[in-house]
Amino acid sequence: MGVTLLERVNSPSDLKQLDEQQLVQLAAEVRAFLIDTVSKTGGHFGANLGVVELTLALHKVFDSPRDRIIWDVGHQAYVHKMITGRRDRFPTLRKYKGLAGFPKRSESPHDAFGAGHASTSVSAGLGMAVARDLAGDDYAVVCVIGDGALTGGMAMEALNHAGHLGTDLLVILNDNEMSINANVGAIAKYLTRLRTDPTYSRAKAEIEQTLRKLPGIGEKLTKTLERVKDSMRSLVVPGAWFEGFGFKYLGPVDGHDLPGLVRVLQDARALRGPVLIHLVTSKGKGYASAEDAPDKFHAWPTAAKEKKAPSYTDVFADTVIELARQDERIVAVTAAMGSGSGLNKFEKVFPTRFFDVGIAEQHAATFCGGLATAGMKPVFAVYSTFLQRAYDQFIHDICIQNLPVVFAVDRAGIVGPDGETHQGVFDIAYMRTVPNITVMMPKDENELRHMLYTAFRLNGPVAVRYPRADGVGVPLEPEFREIPVGRAEVLRRGNDLAILALGPMVQVATEAAAVLATQHGVSTTVVNMRFVKPIDADLIRSIGKQGLPLIAIEEAALAGGMGSAVLEVLTDAGISVPVLRKGVPDQFVEHGSREQLLQAFGLTAAQLVEDALAFLAKLPKRTYTIPG
Numbered sequence: 001m002g003v004t005l006l007e008r009v010n011s012p013s014d015l016k017q018l019d020e021q022q023l024v025q026l027a028a029e030v031r032a033f034l035i036d037t038v039s040k041t042g043g044h045f046g047a048n049l050g051v052v053e054l055t056l057a058l059h060k061v062f063d064s065p066r067d068r069i070i071w072d073v074g075h076q077a078y079v080h081k082m083i084t085g086r087r088d089r090f091p092t093l094r095k096y097k098g099l100a101g102f103p104k105r106s107e108s109p110h111d112a113f114g115a116g117h118a119s120t121s122v123s124a125g126l127g128m129a130v131a132r133d134l135a136g137d138d139y140a141v142v143c144v145i146g147d148g149a150l151t152g153g154m155a156m157e158a159l160n161h162a163g164h165l166g167t168d169l170l171v172i173l174n175d176n177e178m179s180i181n182a183n184v185g186a187i188a189k190y191l192t193r194l195r196t197d198p199t200y201s202r203a204k205a206e207i208e209q210t211l212r213k214l215p216g217i218g219e220k221l222t223k224t225l226e227r228v229k230d231s232m233r234s235l236v237v238p239g240a241w242f243e244g245f246g247f248k249y250l251g252p253v254d255g256h257d258l259p260g261l262v263r264v265l266q267d268a269r270a271l272r273g274p275v276l277i278h279l280v281t282s283k284g285k286g287y288a289s290a291e292d293a294p295d296k297f298h299a300w301p302t303a304a305k306e307k308k309a310p311s312y313t314d315v316f317a318d319t320v321i322e323l324a325r326q327d328e329r330i331v332a333v334t335a336a337m338g339s340g341s342g343l344n345k346f347e348k349v350f351p352t353r354f355f356d357v358g359i360a361e362q363h364a365a366t367f368c369g370g371l372a373t374a375g376m377k378p379v380f381a382v383y384s385t386f387l388q389r390a391y392d393q394f395i396h397d398i399c400i401q402n403l404p405v406v407f408a409v410d411r412a413g414i415v416g417p418d419g420e421t422h423q424g425v426f427d428i429a430y431m432r433t434v435p436n437i438t439v440m441m442p443k444d445e446n447e448l449r450h451m452l453y454t455a456f457r458l459n460g461p462v463a464v465r466y467p468r469a470d471g472v473g474v475p476l477e478p479e480f481r482e483i484p485v486g487r488a489e490v491l492r493r494g495n496d497l498a499i500l501a502l503g504p505m506v507q508v509a510t511e512a513a514a515v516l517a518t519q520h521g522v523s524t525t526v527v528n529m530r531f532v533k534p535i536d537a538d539l540i541r542s543i544g545k546q547g548l549p550l551i552a553i554e555e556a557a558l559a560g561g562m563g564s565a566v567l568e569v570l571t572d573a574g575i576s577v578p579v580l581r582k583g584v585p586d587q588f589v590e591h592g593s594r595e596q597l598l599q600a601f602g603l604t605a606a607q608l609v610e611d612a613l614a615f616l617a618k619l620p621k622r623t624y625t626i627p628g
Contacts, residue, residue, distance in 0.1 A: 005018070005025055005026045005029055006026060006029040006033060006082070006087070009082075010085050010087070011084065012063070012064050012083060012110075015056065015059050016059075016060060018060075020258070020259045020262070023056055023060065023258050023259070024258055027052050027053055027056055027258055030056070030082060031049060033087075034048055034078060037091065037093065038078070040091070041090070041091065041092075041093040041094060042094060043078070043093050043094050043417070047075040047076040047146075047283060048076050048077075049283070050076065050255070050281040050282055050283045051079060051144070051174060053255060053256050053258040053261055054144070054255055054279060055080050055083065056079070056083070057258060057262045058080075058142065058144075058265065059083050059084075060262050060265075061262060061265040061266055061269060062265075063139075064110045065109040065110045067139050067140040067141070067142065068112040068113075068125065068139065068141045068142065069110075070113045070121045070124055070125045070128075070142065070144065071113075071115055071121065071144050072119065072120060072121035072122075072143065072144060072145040072149045073102075073117065073118045073149055074101075074103045074114075074115035074116055076146075077102065077115075078093075080103075080110070081099065081108070084108055084110035086099060086107075086108065094417035094418070094591050095417070095592065095593075096590070096591070096593065096600075097592070098591070100419055100590075100591055101418060102116045102418070103115050104419075112124075112128070113125075115421070116418065116419070117385070117386070117389065118146075118148065118152050118359045119145070119149045119151075119155040119359060120154065121143040121149070122143050122155055122159060122162060122169075123154060123155075123157070123158040124143075125142070125143035125158075125169060125171070126158055126161060126165070126167075126169060128141050129141045129167045129168060129169045140168070141168070141170065142170045142171075142172065143169070143170070143171045143172065145171060145174065146174045146175075146176065147173060147175040148358070149359055151358035151360055152359045152360055153360060153363065159245045159247070160245060162245070162246070162247070162274045163246020163247060163274055164246065166246060167273070168272060168273060170269070170276075171274070171275070171276045172276075172277045172279055173251075173276060173279060174255065174279050174281055175252070175255075175278060175279060175280050175281065176280075176281045176283040239278060242276045242278075245274075247273075247274045247275060248273065248274070248275045250267070250276070250277045250278065251276075251277055251279065252278045253277060253278060253279050253280065254280060255279040255280055255282075256282065264277060265277075307470060308470065308473045309445060309471035309472060309473035309474075310445060310471055311469065312410075312442075312470075313341065313410055313466075314342055315445040315448050315449065315471060315476070316341075316342055316381070316408055316448065316452065316466065317342030317343060317346060318345070319448070319449045320332060320346055320408075321345060321349050323452065323456060323480075324346070324349075324350055327456065328353075329376050329377045330353070330376075330378075330379065330456065331350075331355065331376050331377070331378050331379070332346045332350070332353065332354050332355070332378075332379050333355045333356075333364050333367060333368055333371075333378055333381070334357070334382070335357055335359060335360055335361045335363075335380075335382060335386065336356060336358050336359045336360075337381070337383065338354075338356050340383070340410075341381035341410055342381070361382060361387065362392070364380055364382070364390065365380060365390040365394055365398060366393045366397040366398075368398070368403075368405045369393070369397040369398050372404050372405050373401075373403065377456055378405050378406070379406040379407075379408050379456075380406070380407050380408065382409065382410065383422070383424065384410070384411050384412045384413075384424025384426070384427040385411065385415070385423065385426075387407065387409060388426065391430060399434045399436045399437050399461050400436075402460045402461065403460070403461060404458065404459050404460055404461065406456060407462065407463040408452075408466075409424070409464065409465035409466070410466060411424045411468045412441065412467055412503070412556075413425060413467045413468075413503065413555035413556060414467075414555055414584075414589065414597045414598055414603075415468050415594070416594040416597065417591050417592065417593065419589075419590055419591030420590060420591075425556050425557045426556075426557050427463070427465060427556070428532055428554070428560065428562060429557050429560030431532075432532055432533050432561075432565065433560070436460055436461055437462070437463060437533060438458060438461070438463070438485060438531070438533060439465070439533040440454075440462070440463070440465070440532065441464070441465045441502050441503035441532070442464075442466060442530070443489075443501075443506035443530070444506075444507075445471030445472070445474065445476065446471075446475065446476050447530075448464070448466055448471075449480065450477075450480060451464050452464060453480035453481070454482045454483045457482060465503070466503070467504050467555065468594070469504065472507055483530065485534065486534035486535065486536055487531070487536055487539075488528060488529045488530055488531065488536035488539050489530060490525065490526075490528075491506070491526045492510065492524065492526040493525050494513070494517070494522075494524040494525045494526075495523045495548075496522045496523045496524060496548075496549075497516070497522060497523070497524045497525070497548065497549055497550075497551065497616060498524070498525040498526075498527065498543050498548045498549070498550050499512070499513060499524060499525070499550075499608075499612075500527045500550060500551070500563075500566060501526065501528060501552075501553050502528075502530075502532065502553070502554040502556075502562050503555055504555055505553045505554055505555055505603065506526070506528045508553065508603065508604060508605045508608055509605075509608065511605035512606075512608040512609045512612065513526045515605065516609055516612060516613075520613060522612065522616065525543070529562060532561075532562050532565060533565070535565045535566070535569065537569045537573075540569045540570065541570070543577075544569075544573065544575035544577045547577055548577065549577060549579070549580075549619060550566065550577060550578070550579045550580070551580045551581075551608070551612060551615065552566045552579065552580070552581050552582070553581075553583065553608065554582070554583045555583070555584070555598070557583060557584050558583040558585055558586070559586055563582070563583060566581075567579060578615070578618075578619055580611065580612075580615045582602060582603065582608070583603070589601075
């Protein structure tokens with residue numbers, strides 16, 4: 001068997017030598033490669049199948065890395081990685097120390113801008129275009145943004161600025177009607193109209209030709225007729241909304257017609273000023289199951305494994321439904337993550353009390369604030385890494401006004417294969433300094449239920465953070481109980497050492513304490529901290545006054561984390577005791593499995609035992625006591 005076309009393409013320059021027929025053949029080989037590799041490695045699947053032709057056409061027409069190609073979010077950059085010399089590394093995709101699942105500037109000069117979150121490409125691309133102009137250069141800048149990402153306010157701000165500046169910039173709107181779930185909102189409806197109305201899609205040239213033939217065009221045209229023309233145009237000309245931003249609009253264009261795409265890109269490159277190509281693609285193109293269920297095949301479905309316990313996400317969703325049955329004021333909000341957050345279950349039970357605002361975390365937070373002022377009890381289910389995008393709204397619109405909004409902070413801690421942009425390790429530090437907020441994390445899935453019950457009973461903002469993991473398998477108590485705010489829970493008492501643990505690290509601490517006792521004769525107190533804010537200062541001072549050495553362990557950034565709060569309490573009280581903090585050091589967490597990353601940062605029971613023994617070995621020998 002001869003060498004395939006894909007095997008011959010190791011850089012964009014190789015692709016440029018291919019003719020139209022060969023490009024079409026290459027597209028088929030790329031799809032086959034994607035299906036084969038991603039089904040083994042896991043990863044984002046449907047979006048990449050949908051941009052095969054676009055990616056090949058981009059690298060045929062443009063000259064990467066001199067020309068900048070920027071992928072919004074980055075879910076759809078796998079084909080780009082194949083074409084730019086990384087095909088041989090695909091068996092390591094999203095694996096520890098392997099190929100990243102998103103564009104990464106340190107990985108290749110062809111990755112013009114790192115990504116992982118939505119709606120960033122036009123802002124970054126415009127910055128590059130302005131830098132190009134200031135330097136007197138002439139390279140092209142191309143931003144590929146999905147219709148889901150276009151709902152983000154940041155994308156609107158960038159389009160507005162680009163139209164104002166008028167510099168050369170090409171924006172490709174990849175319209176596949178999906179982000180992870182079906183897109184929502186007025187923009188989605190507008191794009192649907194452009195996409196589906198055949199008369200609308202043919203109207204632009206005809207209307208503009210007719211308007212040019214009207215008498216009085218030019219200097220003789222009165223202001224009234226100009227306003228009439230603008231009004232007519234906004235109603236019937238495709239893309240008039242984008243042209244209102246100052247962009248030349250081309251489309252809708254078939255995103256799977258590869259030769260046609262090459263020609264459209266060549267035409268767009270010749271135009272001056274901001275240009276937007278509206279591309280219509282099919283998510284999962286070429287793989288029937290993914291085309292039929294694009295939401296399920298957004299990422300390759302993981303192999304089913306025996307579950308000993310429900311996931312924290314599932315327990316959250318089921319609990320909120322249960323609480324909403326008891327209190328009709330409870331409403332649920334998501335920012336395009338209905339399935340990921342578990343709130344699709346809530347939507348089925350309470351469709352009128354469920355709100356998907358699209359990829360718009362800032363709006364979602366303030367929307368919840370508005371709901372709260374009118375007597376509702378909103379819960380905003382959001383990944384820790386995405387809540388970062390609404391930090392100002394978290395402070396300005398919720399906490400300053402002390403509004404009763406519950407932030408269900410999913411994916412808190414180590415997340416895994418999605419890498420630096422998705423690890424939820426910063427939320428404790430960025431929330432803990434804000435007045436009025438209550439921040440808590442459960443040790444298991446049963447405690448999560450009680451924390452949610454408690455959160456809805458507090459008259460102020462609350463964040464309940466929980467990991468991307470299955471629970472530990474404890475029974476779920478049918479009756480809810482309120483947890484005393486700011487009070488930790490002593491699980492085990494000892495007189496040699498105290499371990500203060502948060503969330504999943506409670507299980508780690510409990511296992512380590514058992515080993516320390518049975519194999520090393522170390523008597524250990526284990527505390528389930530539960531609350532980061534307000535923290536249980538009384539208990540910390542009590543332990544500290546006995547001179548008991550402390551280990552604070554958390555699945556979060558050490559800087560500003562729970563361990564830092566413990567040190568603050570001791571310092572303010574003038575108490576000096578040995579303290580060892582364990583968590584994520586001052587670095588971004590790369591991609592890898594959750595288990596590998598916890599191991600890498602020493603957040604396991606075995607490593608905690610080793611660290612505790614080394615910690616105690618440095619201290620003077622003595623017997624410690626802790627009050628009962």
